[in-house]
Amino acid sequence: MSDSDDDAAFASADEGEINDPSAVGGMATQKIKEKKENVEQMTKQEPQKQASGRNEGKGKNKKKKKGKNGGKETGGKTLTDEKLSAKNLTEEKVVKAEERKTEKPDKIQSETDAQKTQAITKISTLVDDKKSQDNSDKQSDINSDKQSQISLDKQSQDNSDKQKQDNSDKQSQINSDKLSQISSNKQSISQDIHKTVVSEVNSSKTDQEDSVTKIPVKPDNVSNNNIVTESPESVTIPRERDHTPEQEEVLENLTSAAEEQSSGGWGWGWGSSLLKTATSSVSTFTHQVGDGFTTLMDTVETSLGAPPPEEMVKDETISDTEKDEKKETRATNKPESQPKTEAQTKTLDEKTNTQTAEGADRGGWFSNISSLVQNTVSESIGVLETIGTGSLDVMEKIGKKTYSVITEHDPGFRKARQFLGNKGDKQNLSALLRDAKDETDQKIEMEKESEEARKCHFGCLFDDYQGLAHLEALEILSNQSEKRVQTLLHAMSEETISEIKPELLQIKDIFEIDENDDEATEHDFVKLVTDQLTELHLGTTPDKLNKVQEKTRKWLIDFHSESGDDKTTTITRDPKEIHRLAIQSLAELTSKSVEQFHKAGELILLQKDGEKSYLDRSKALAGLTEVLCTEVGILSTKFSHCLNTVGESKELSEVVNPLVTNIYLEATNSSTYIQDAFQLLLPVLQNAVIQNSDVLQ
Amino acid sequence: MVEPIFEYQFRLILIGDSTVGKSSLLKYFTDGKFEETCDPTVGVDFYARLIEVKPGIRVKLQLWDTAGQERFRSITRSYYRNSVGVMILYDITKKSSFDNVKEWYAEAKMHIDPHQAVYLIIGHKADQDEARQVPTRDGRRFAEINGLKFVETSAMNGQNVEESFSLIAKDIYHNIEDGKIKIEEGWDGVKYGFARPKETVHLAEGEPESGGCC
Numbered sequence: 059m060s061d062s063d064d065d066a067a068f069a070s071a072d073e074g075e076i077n078d079p080s081a082v083g084g085m086a087t088q089k090i091k092e093k094k095e096n097v098e099q100m101t102k103q104e105p106q107k108q109a110s111g112r113n114e115g116k117g118k119n120k121k122k123k124k125g126k127n128g129g130k131e132t133g134g135k136t137l138t139d140e141k142l143s144a145k146n147l148t149e150e151k152v153v154k155a156e157e158r159k160t161e162k163p164d165k166i167q168s169e170t171d172a173q174k175t176q177a178i179t180k181i182s183t184l185v186d187d188k189k190s191q192d193n194s195d196k197q198s199d200i201n202s203d204k205q206s207q208i209s210l211d212k213q214s215q216d217n218s219d220k221q222k223q224d225n226s227d228k229q230s231q232i233n234s235d236k237l238s239q240i241s242s243n244k245q246s247i248s249q250d251i252h253k254t255v256v257s258e259v260n261s262s263k264t265d266q267e268d269s270v271t272k273i274p275v276k277p278d279n280v281s282n283n284n285i286v287t288e289s290p291e292s293v294t295i296p297r298e299r300d301h302t303p304e305q306e307e308v309l310e311n312l313t314s315a316a317e318e319q320s321s322g323g324w325g326w327g328w329g330s331s332l333l334k335t336a337t338s339s340v341s342t343f344t345h346q347v348g349d350g351f352t353t354l355m356d357t358v359e360t361s362l363g364a365p366p367p368e369e370m371v372k373d374e375t376i377s378d379t380e381k382d383e384k385k386e387t388r389a390t391n392k393p394e395s396q397p398k399t400e401a402q403t404k405t406l407d408e409k410t411n412t413q414t415a416e417g418a419d420r421g422g423w424f425s426n427i428s429s430l431v432q433n434t435v436s437e438s439i440g441v442l443e444t445i446g447t448g449s450l451d452v453m454e455k456i457g458k459k460t461y462s463v464i465t466e467h468d469p470g471f472r473k474a475r476q477f478l479g480n481k482g483d484k485q486n487l488s489a490l491l492r493d494a495k496d497e498t499d500q501k502i503e504m505e506k507e508s509e510e511a512r513k514c515h516f517g518c519l520f521d522d523y524q525g526l527a528h529l530e531a532l533e534i535l536s537n538q539s540e541k542r543v544q545t546l547l548h549a550m551s552e553e554t555i556s557e558i559k560p561e562l563l564q565i566k567d568i569f570e571i572d573e574n575d576d577e578a579t580e581h582d583f584v585k586l587v588t589d590q591l592t593e594l595h596l597g598t599t600p601d602k603l604n605k606v607q608e609k610t611r612k613w614l615i616d617f618h619s620e621s622g623d624d625k626t627t628t629i630t631r632d633p634k635e636i637h638r639l640a641i642q643s644l645a646e647l648t649s650k651s652v653e654q655f656h657k658a659g660e661l662i663l664l665q666k667d668g669e670k671s672y673l674d675r676s677k678a679l680a681g682l683t684e685v686l687c688t689e690v691g692i693l694s695t696k697f698s699h700c701l702n703t704v705g706e707s708k709e710l711s712e713v714v715n716p717l718v719t720n721i722y723l724e725a726t727n728s729s730t731y732i733q734d735a736f737q738l739l740l741p742v743l744q745n746a747v748i749q750n751s752d753v754l755q
Numbered sequence: 756m757v758e759p760i761f762e763y764q765f766r767l768i769l770i771g772d773s774t775v776g777k778s779s780l781l782k783y784f785t786d787g788k789f790e791e792t793c794d795p796t797v798g799v800d801f802y803a804r805l806i807e808v809k810p811g812i813r814v815k816l817q818l819w820d821t822a823g824q825e826r827f828r829s830i831t832r833s834y835y836r837n838s839v840g841v842m843i844l845y846d847i848t849k850k851s852s853f854d855n856v857k858e859w860y861a862e863a864k865m866h867i868d869p870h871q872a873v874y875l876i877i878g879h880k881a882d883q884d885e886a887r888q889v890p891t892r893d894g895r896r897f898a899e900i901n902g903l904k905f906v907e908t909s910a911m912n913g914q915n916v917e918e919s920f921s922l923i924a925k926d927i928y929h930n931i932e933d934g935k936i937k938i939e940e941g942w943d944g945v946k947y948g949f950a951r952p953k954e955t956v957h958l959a960e961g962e963p964e965s966g967g968c969c
Contacts, residue, residue: 527801527817530943531834538833598797660798660830 514638516645516724520731525649529735532656535663536738539745546748558751561673562744568676569740571683571733580692583607586685591654593678595670596661602650607689610643614696631704637717640697641724644690648728651686655679655735659742663749672747679743683736687729694725761805761948764815765927766837767920770859771844772852773823776879779910780844781820784920789910796822798830806921808928815948816924835866839936839944840873840923845894847878847907848886856897870944871936874903875923882909 512518520526547555584607587600617636630636658679662672698718705714769777778793778800785802802818819838821831835841841863845852856876863874876898878889891907898905904922908915930936931945938945 522803524801524803527803527819530837531799531801531819534833534837535830657797660827663830664798664826 510634510638514634514641514720516641516648516727519642519645520649523646523649525645525652525731528649528653528656529731529738532652532659532735532738535656535659536741539659539663540741543741543744543748546745558748561747561751564673565676565743565747566740568673568680569737571680571736579688581685581688583611583685583689587682590678590682590685593681594658594675595678596658596665596675598654598657598661600654603647603654603686606643606646606650610647610693613639613643614693614700617700631708633701633704633710633714633717636697636700636704637721640694640701640721643693643697644721644724644728647686647690647693648731651682651732652735654682655732655739659739662739662742662746666750672743672750676743679736679739683732686732690725690728690732694721697721761813761815762808763928763931763948764817764946765839765924766817766819766944766946767840767842767923768819768821768834768838768863769842769844770821770831770835770863771823771877771879772846772849772855772859773825775823775844775846775849775852776910777823777842777844778820780877780879780908780916781818783910783913783916785818787913789913795824796820796827798822798827799834804920806924808921808925812928813948814924814928816920832862832866835863836870837943838863838867838872839870840875840927841867842875842877842919842923844877844879845889846880847889847891847894848880848883850888853878853889853894853897860901860903870939870942871930872944873923873926873930873936874901875919875926876901876903876905877919878905878907880909880911881907881914882911 517526550558584600584604587603587607591598591600630639658675662675698721701714701718701721705711769781771777773795778796779789781802782793783789785804799822800820802820804816804818805813806816807813819834821827821834841860843856843859843863845856847853860874860876863872876894878891878894894907895905897903904926906915906919906922908919910916927936927945931938936945938947
């Protein structure tokens, strides 16, 4: 026993354990009976234990609260401690038995032995590591203190043969006895031991859980719930606090459960039956045990302090032996931390007597479970617990395992996961797309608006109707005519100039039209235009002008005729549409007017017959200009009236008013274009006068 | 309706003998329609269309459809000056119209000078091949001799109508890009469009080129 040599404390603890089983009188044949007895004792003892532990537990609870994560470690440590002790007691026996049973147990025990030695030696170095690993040494110390105190009580009880108080101790002793028996004897016996151990563990668990949860649930449910949901820390903490009320209930439940177990097989129902089934087929059992053990460990670890998934994966991949080693290292840390406290000295002694007591005190049922598992039937328990914990854990493990397998064997999975996981990016992308869409929509909207604005823009429409081009062409003609007039006049003698000057001046007078701001009165546009063009005598027809004007007037008439009943209306009542139509009509009329003047100018320059005096033509052009401007005024007034009508009926005055203003503005523009075109004809006419004058010839 | 955004406005003038099909060609180009009957043009008429000279760059073609009748000659001459592109049309079924091309070309060149313009010789009514009096090679040869481009078109079936306008528009655009044609005040051959970026100001500020290179 290298362990005992290295560490006196451990050695003493080992001895205690060794002694305990003997004291209990662990006979292979008596195993079953003892188990039953143990169960009974446990049930009886637990209430006492809990009651006694109340006072002690309060302080402990506070300490434990500080470090929840420490619970894990404590559990692991206790496990290792228990292992050590149990191993020391019956190393050879246990090893043999386990070797017989399964490979895993062999490994575990042999490893545990080696680990024990290592752990003892490394204790000093490991303490620091443990600290880092554990949340804090304080927690461990606290735990150890608590444990030591508990153990003290238990030990005293044990010493006085008050086994009732320390259920855990007895159980542990029983376990050790069982272990020894198992090792020495048959596998079937060991299986029985498993059962007993399991039952004991369950009972202890149930007790603790009951105390914690206060729920008087049947042992089966309790055990399941404990493993799954509650971590040892939480369990231990409330347990000790709520001793009397809860624990008593628990105890009662336990006693009842124990009675049931003792009387009619194991009250744990399917759990025990499973065990039995497992015994029948050892090989499968071992398999299940191994898996169950790993699952159990994982579950315990997660429940204790949620170790990082990496560790989980590692644990899964790593052999069980490695796990044991880790636990041992953890356990070794505890013993070191223990000496720090006063109770530690006591605990040392106590340890010898009751290792399991420590485990129970530290990690509660969990420690017991773990110790039991590792010492003897850990695998079977694991299976039980795995089953007990329910499908959730299994599912979880399967999921994690699957994930790890996929991750390890499919490098592309990471990318896929990143792709799938990067929902943020996706959102960003969608946001980008949305933004782009919004931008596009805005752009389209702007284009639409600009297009609409353009459709309502007099200048643009005027250009579209080629009015601007005609005006430019007319301007070209006018400029050329003016240059020519100047040139001709320069070349003329004063006599000829004086001869021709009166006609030029007369024409110029005609072109000075009075600005007629009077309200435009209704007129016969077609007749007047036709008359003026006839008077002009250039062969041009008023068709285009009349066409535009008639079209516009018809719309206005239709608008007013249908203004009464909106239902049958085929004419828009939209102010914007009316406005657009008004501007378009004005632009078209203006364009045709400019075109008319342009053609007139071209023809005046070309026609060299003297059939019509340029004075008359000038008057006709002036008259035409007046008619066109009057028409523009009338149209603008009528369109404004239409808008006002719509605005009044629909209470859209705010919308209509600017449109009306715009119409009047563009009407002014229109008149200006027409008069400009007319003015551009003056040089053309003068040019024609001079060219056609008798003087020049 | 002409769309609002364009880089430049090119003023093109169509000249040629009466009834060679200037108005028909323009109507087909702007309206996509061919009209059997067409009143003789009085003085000048106007058409407009946007055309893309380069991906993303549109120019507005302001098309001056002059009267081919001799009596309007004095008037139409006035309009040459402010044109950057001249399309000289002849009727491939009418030898006399082709013979006058040389005269039209000289007249246009004389009036446009000192400004630069792009000329395009167009043998029109190419659909009436059975009545052809002017072989294609004659028209092409004339164009090549004068360093001009040549194309045969038909407003009847639309042959080369789009291409002819695209050809001259691209030619003008490239000449502007190369600086051979400059945008000047007082000359309306090329104008900036509504959406013209400001950078084009530099073009106008460029050093004036010494007289016609041809």
